[in-house]
Amino acid sequence: MANNDIIAMDKRHAWHPYASVTDPLPVYEAQSASDVRIRLADGTELIDGMASWWCAVHGYNHPDLNRAATEQLGAMSHVMFGGMTHSPAAGLCARLAELTPGDLNRVFLCDSGSVSVEVAMKMAMQYMAARGDPDRCRFLTVRRGYHGDTFHAMSVCDPVNGMHSLFSGSLPRQFFAPEPGIAYDGEWDDTDIAELAETLRANRDEICAVILEPVVQGAGGMRFYHPTYLRRLRELCDEQGVLLIFDEIATGFGRSGEFWGADHAGVAPDIMCVGKAITGGYMTLGATIATDHVAETICSADPGLFMHGPTFMGNPLACAVANAALDLLEQDPWRPRVKALEEQMRQEFAPCAELDHVTDVRVLGAIGVVELDRPVVMAEIQKQFVERGVWVRPFGRLVYVMPPYVMQPDDLSRLTAAIREVVERDDDIRQDAP
Numbered sequence: 001m002a003n004n005d006i007i008a009m010d011k012r013h014a015w016h017p018y019a020s021v022t023d024p025l026p027v028y029e030a031q032s033a034s035d036v037r038i039r040l041a042d043g044t045e046l047i048d049g050m051a052s053w054w055c056a057v058h059g060y061n062h063p064d065l066n067r068a069a070t071e072q073l074g075a076m077s078h079v080m081f082g083g084m085t086h087s088p089a090a091g092l093c094a095r096l097a098e099l100t101p102g103d104l105n106r107v108f109l110c111d112s113g114s115v116s117v118e119v120a121m122k123m124a125m126q127y128m129a130a131r132g133d134p135d136r137c138r139f140l141t142v143r144r145g146y147h148g149d150t151f152h153a154m155s156v157c158d159p160v161n162g163m164h165s166l167f168s169g170s171l172p173r174q175f176f177a178p179e180p181g182i183a184y185d186g187e188w189d190d191t192d193i194a195e196l197a198e199t200l201r202a203n204r205d206e207i208c209a210v211i212l213e214p215v216v217q218g219a220g221g222m223r224f225y226h227p228t229y230l231r232r233l234r235e236l237c238d239e240q241g242v243l244l245i246f247d248e249i250a251t252g253f254g255r256s257g258e259f260w261g262a263d264h265a266g267v268a269p270d271i272m273c274v275g276k277a278i279t280g281g282y283m284t285l286g287a288t289i290a291t292d293h294v295a296e297t298i299c300s301a302d303p304g305l306f307m308h309g310p311t312f313m314g315n316p317l318a319c320a321v322a323n324a325a326l327d328l329l330e331q332d333p334w335r336p337r338v339k340a341l342e343e344q345m346r347q348e349f350a351p352c353a354e355l356d357h358v359t360d361v362r363v364l365g366a367i368g369v370v371e372l373d374r375p376v377v378m379a380e381i382q383k384q385f386v387e388r389g390v391w392v393r394p395f396g397r398l399v400y401v402m403p404p405y406v407m408q409p410d411d412l413s414r415l416t417a418a419i420r421e422v423v424e425r426d427d428d429i430r431q432d433a434p
């Protein structure tokens, strides 16, 4: 089919993420992808700065991941997980238990990041109900968070940035504390968590858990905060008998320079959500991992089981690819790779900080952010990047990259140079001043 037919069909019938169907932004037709490059239908090759929303950490079309998928396809692509198990799923659960800190030993496989957040929140509510505290069913979180687009996940997203005010009538009302204010490498001060501590103490009888993204707040603003925040938060939750949930969907599997965001602080949550990079970007999969204590408490009381079970739970194809992706993380020196990306991005993004309309440049692990003073004009800035042979998709005032870990220095240089060039054009890539 010709390229314009596909674009025309898409324009007529497809609905894109957070997009209008009546006033659509341009879309580009991807035809294939390998290593760190996405090839468009017109032959353009783009160096991928997004890893397809944090996921494709090993690059595209990886021979090991391809082999895992095709071998599993030959055995069985799916069987129900009710009453059955298989080596891809059981193996993955054991592995995640091994990789996660503390007593996080019980793994609930599910469909996506958002669903893993829903599952975590249901676990926290069932845990309190099992302990005879069914009224402790609300959550405390920090502003500027992002936890997904399903209903309970939306309820703990930033109430302003989250764009969910439309649904506020049907969203459960949660408790919000200010976002962590001290930067990752700033000087810690206990006042940063004082208001959260106060809200927690004052409302502990209604709160079952605190949920947040450890160290990196992703889609809510790409902010990196001080790890001591998490140590204090762990102490506060223990003191108040409240569960702690870490949403590691974006931070997990090395992205921030440590295997887990939690590792920056050396603390373990009671429940952890993972997703995104778990299959190396091949397909959707999430997991919610609970401590033995949480899991056993839930099952110790009526109805004696956890009330959730997606149709495609434990999908063998997804689990097989996830196991192969974890093999790669084990064999491949991801840590020095991420470190090298971090150092190179620090150097190469530094000149952006001198531009008048750039308000901040920050890098942590394989995440680089150039923050502008005004929101970008998406159609224009996207075109500018594609013309320079790179794939970068900003949001709001944030031009950011999280490249595949396997990106080589010369490709990363082309990516950062393109960003510098495009961001320097302050005339047409930013929205007008209000």
Ligand SMILES: *Cc1c(COP(=O)(O)O)cnc(C)c1O
Pocket: 112, 113, 114, 115, 117, 146, 147, 148, 149, 213, 218, 219, 247, 248, 249, 250, 275, 276
């Ligand atoms: C992407 C993301 C989610 C949602 O995951 P989906 O797979 O898109 O449902 C939740 N939490 C965080 C921190 C994320 O980055």
